[in-house]
Amino acid sequence: MPVMSVAADEPGIKPNRILGCRTGPEAGPTLVIVGGIHGNEPSGLIAAERVLAALEEAGLPRRGRVVALRGNLTALVACDPKSRGCPRYIDVDLNRLFDSSSPNGVAEGVEHRERRALEAAIGREVAEARGRVYLIDLHTVSSDSPPFVAVEDSLAARRFAMAFPLPKILGIEEELRGLLIDDATNRLGCISMVIESGRHDDPFSIDVHEAAIWLALAESGIVPLDAVEHAEDPRALLRRAARGRAGHFYEIRYREVIRSRDFRIRPGIDAFVPVRAKRTVIAEQDGQPLVAPVGGLVFMPNRQTDPRPGDDAYFIVGRVGRVWLRMSAWLRTKRWVHAIQPVVLPGVRRRPGHEHDLLVAPEIAVIFRHQLFHLLGYRVIRRGPQEFASPPARAVRAVRAVVAALWRLAVGVLRGGERAALPTERPDDWIVRRRKLDVD
Ligand SMILES: [Zn+2]
Structure with missing residues (x-):
């Protein structure tokens, strides 16, 4: 009490x-x-x-x-x-x-x-x-x-x-x-x-x-x-x-939402307990085990006495290194980093009418994953469904996406540049935005 x-x-x-x-x-x-x-x-x-x-x-x-x-x-x-x-x-x-x-x-x-x-x-x-x-x-x-x-x-x-x-x-x-x-x-x-x-x-x-x-x-x-x-x-x-x-700094990798009042976090699953992808059972819901989709550390496991559907069930976080933090601090103070991306990164375009936004083709966003955008000082505003593939499956997908991107880039250049190869905005494009306090 x-x-x-x-x-x-x-x-x-x-x-x-x-x-x-x-x-x-x-x-x-x-x-x-x-x-x-x-x-x-x-x-x-x-x-x-x-x-x-x-x-x-x-x-x-x-x-x-x-x-x-x-x-x-x-x-x-x-x-x-x-x-x-x-x-x-x-x-x-x-x-x-x-x-x-x-x-x-x-x-x-x-x-x-x-x-x-x-x-x-x-x-x-x-x-x-x-x-x-x-x-x-x-x-x-x-x-x-x-x-x-x-x-x-x-x-x-x-x-x-x-x-x-x-x-x-x-x-x-x-x-x-x-x-x-x-x-x-x-x-x-x-x-x-x-x-x-x-x-x-x-x-x-x-x-x-x-x-x-x-x-x-x-x-x-x-x-x-x-x-x-x-x-x-x-x-x-x-x-x-x-x-x-x-x-220590940590980044959120996954969030699970409660779907039924019959929800219970497993004993021993406390804050910052390490979990293994597809192995560790974190909670039970309607008698079914909820298994961690990604590895990391459990964060804010919900032990409210009266959990309601829609509440957060738990998060999984991963440690962020000091070098990464320092690098990202340096990169985002440089104006040219924002300016150069649509030029050098395939599938990345400016979002018309939004000075601090970029559009990212979903097949490219999957390889970069949001960590790269975080590194460069962007917040992901819109993204596709979260997918958690095994490392080999991800590698295969990455190779495929890079080949496709290079092909599109080549075709695009022949036709008059990246802009010609991709429409202005597609509903499944990711949107990333620079942090307000960084640009003010
Ligand atoms: Zn609170």
Whole structure:
């Protein structure tokens, strides 16, 4: 059972969207803290309360602003740890609704209203900010896991995330539509990330969130770490919580979705447990085993007491090396890298009307796979169905695709270039886009 609750300020009083805020006399950056986007995850709000109280006592900050917002107010209010438990959401998962491509206000569920209210509150902060805006979205997980940071892979966000000695997960916004951090990044231009601090009911999750908020305040330049006395150095606390994975980067390789309420993760399948492709049974659903389609490490296995169809079942992640990260940081700062691709890569064209997009023929995209686009600083916006072939089968397919591409290129050149060989845009083309914070 959850051991903590932050439903309302006082019993019987409807809580505000704003949990609290502090503004310094000098202009500076803004840190927006969002907690309780999921009603059963109050840890971030409790941590924010502690930090705001300490700042008030010390008369801080001297510059900039920090504000803490409650996420899913309705679900937080419905929380009753003693009897009913705490609902994650009422109608739908709030953290899948922040999709600027879907018209706001068409559907009228509880969480659609929550989305509008939260969007308005964050929008106000961005409009009134007197410096860069950082946003941290604080969550907890259902199974035992070291804390981690999930961050959009722009260079600015990556740099911010590096300050946190926690494992970092890249690519979550390609797998999940409508994340708050994605909207904050791509519509509002905030440097944003998710911080998952551990199990919902573990009091240590609150300590981790608190340490992460102190680090976010320090890294954004609002409150230096030594301006307040800490029981344990926040960096040391996070490193201890990370259980040896502090500096590691991981990329999401696969996501499984729950299809039936009869779903159960196998015992022993915890966060970061290694799994083998087509061998390891990760979960059971309707009595059938779910086998890992790719190898890697299990990530966020869903052990919610009440899993609902459509929720994430689990992810599989793979480690990303330092050399790869450095290379990709270097490559994406070079303008010519973006300019040259349609010229040198067969099957890659510009997307008319979209300066930062490229179209990739699917048969070519299959060989490059999304890792190459990530390396060059692109996010995959549209892709074909995920396919997981064995390495030999992939090699055969790659050879075939390269031969076909070269043939098409030769024909294209004879007819007047690549453009003539491929139509402007086909429905099965992949679309990749440069990261907003990288091009702004
Ligand atoms: Zn959550």
